[in-house]
Amino acid sequence: MKKMLLGMICLLIVPFSLRAANVIQEISVGAFSELDVRTVGNVYLIQGNKESVRIESSKDVSDYIVVKNSGNKLTVTTKGLHNWHGKMDIYITVRNLTNAYFKAVGNIQTKNTLQGKMLQLTVNAAGNINFDLNCTQLNADFSAIGNVSLSGSAANAEIHNSATGNVRAGDFRADVLDVHLSGVGNVTLYAGKEISIDASGTGNITYKGNPVVKHLSKHGTGVVKPE
Structure with a gap:
């Protein structure tokens, strides 16, 4: 009975631990039509009604991500992650994109x-x-x-x-x-x-x-x- 109870507790703890390990960071940005992305991690482009950046990673990477608005351009860069072995997905929502530059280690794709x-x-x-x-x-x-x-x-x-x-x-x-x-x-x-x-x-x-x-x-x- 004790072994069965311990097993059930472990089953409950493991999914919780996996969910807790996924860190989500929402970043508010202004309007832009040009994009400059130089990152480590997968990049996903989404066309929507409001520009935004969302980062999902296996640990907190807020100290390693720089997101900057400059005129009509949004720049997203990573620093200090040259030996990064974790998971990081960067979701960028655009309204009207005219120019995009990517220099990335990871997959790049549109979601719509x-x-x-x-x-x-x-x-x-x-x-x-x-x-x-x-x-x-x-x-x-x-x-x-x-x-x-x-x-x-x-x-x-x-x-x-x-x-x-x-x-x-x-x-x-x-x-x-x-x-x-x-x-x-x-x-x-x-x-x-x-x-x-x-x-x-x-x-x-x-x-x-x-x-x-x-x-x-x-x-x-x-x-x-x-x-």
Whole structure:
């Protein structure tokens, strides 16, 4: 009976301990349209009605996180976490994002579809990238060590990729697409009207949508072909 009671107590204590170990920090921020993120940890972008930052971590990291508003730009940085082995998730809610720069050790992804007119993305990450976007004009530069996944749509898109990993953008429906590929990995693209390809990387390139090929320059290894 005592052993059974002790076991039940342990079962109650363990979940409580796990919940207590997850520290949540809510940070109030002002309005911004530009984002500069240089962090250790996973980053999640959410489009919502009010800008905010929420950090969930396995311990209190408030002394290691710097969040700063400067004009239209929000900067989120971590300091002193070079040997960080815990868990940290950074949730950033935006209303209207036009420019975003990421330099992160961790995955970067959207939690819902980011919508807008013009979006400039620059991502230098050690982790996977997963964006769902709906915009008129996208200019993106990816140099990650990890896979890049894009979905959504754009009237015009220019993508530079030097990542080590596969690029899965077959579900990102651009009307006019201009890509410059120098990474290592296979690439899948979609263009509904027109596509220009400058390829000097390693891996096969497949494009969907039956577009007109306006320009094709290939210097790397692999095959460029329609689906």
